[in-house]
Amino acid sequence: MNVVEMNGAGGPEVLVPGSRPVPQPGQDEILIRVTAAGVNGPDLVQRRGHYPPPKGASDLLGLEVSGEVVSAGSDQTLWKPGDRVCALTNGGGYAEYVAVNAGHCLPVPTGIDETDAAGLPETFFTVWSNVFLGQKMPDGGNFLVHGGSGGIGSTAIQLGAAMGLNVLTTVESDSAAAFAESLGASKTINFRESDFVPVCREAGGADIILDIIGGDYVARNVKASRHDARIIQLAFNLGSKVEIDLMPFMLKRIQYTGSTLRSRPESFKSEVAQDLRKTVWPLFDNGALRCVTHAVLPMSQAADAHHMMEAGKHHGKILLQP
Structure with missing residues (x-):
């Protein structure tokens, strides 16, 4: 699969195209074909060399995605192939596929474009x-x-x-x-x-x-x-x-x-996901909440997205599409 890698730590120019094997989902994970990935502040900090991924997490940037479930681990019962989800990841979102803990996923809210939904998980x-x-x-x-x-x-x-x-x-x-x-x-x-x-x-x-x-x-x-x-x-x-x-x-x-979210226990993130689905996601249905996407760029232009993020002139989320 095509990915965006870091050629060392530094400015946006260290983000370069790469190729990796498609990850295989663990027993409690699902594999998502990525529709879009969000760009977030922690991505910039990790790119500069100051926010290493947790043990066992992907070294690729990208803490949130939206997309289609293509396969599922044997122990998870929340999702099935074909489901459209948005998900919080521990990394790996700047890619065509990413394996994610099934409990950290949410359905794409009713009436929300799947691309825009990629900008929901990390901030919510x-x-x-x-x-x-x-x-x-x-x-x-x-x-x-x-x-x-x-x-x-x-x-x-x-x-x-x-x-x-x-x-x-x-x-x-x-x-x-x-x-x-x-x-x-x-x-x-x-x-x-x-x-x-x-x-x-x-x-x-x-x-x-x-x-x-x-x-x-x-x-x-x-x-x-x-x-x-x-x-x-x-x-x-x-x-x-x-x-x-x-x-x-x-x-x-x-x-x-x-707090920093990435280091919190997996069970805590699942608890947050459940509460969001129960309390917050219905607010998209009645129009009380909406997605706010500033720009959608090809994933090959990840460096430009980081420049845009650092300029601080954006209104809402910046997204990348494979």
């Missing part, structure tokens, strides 16, 4: 498990989402609005603001022109903050929070080493947490 698994799973949402609470026009941000805005939260988000342009508002954000903050801290304070403070920025945002998030807030850190685009006064965390009773 991540946002749902960190923000919503097992959590009681404050009625009409303020949810601050940083980076509202990207993959994580656009997913968080939609889920927050669907769950009855008042969503505020930081963006970098008027077009990004319009995009975020179309997804359900009630307030957009152009971070190049305004400080999000006083905006949040004027709204009463943030009950939940989802941050992918890090750096000086860590301390500013605390200032923007109200008492008993939750701050969830998913990435550190401006760096993870910061100096901060911890006293406000204690005085405001702030919960500060974060």
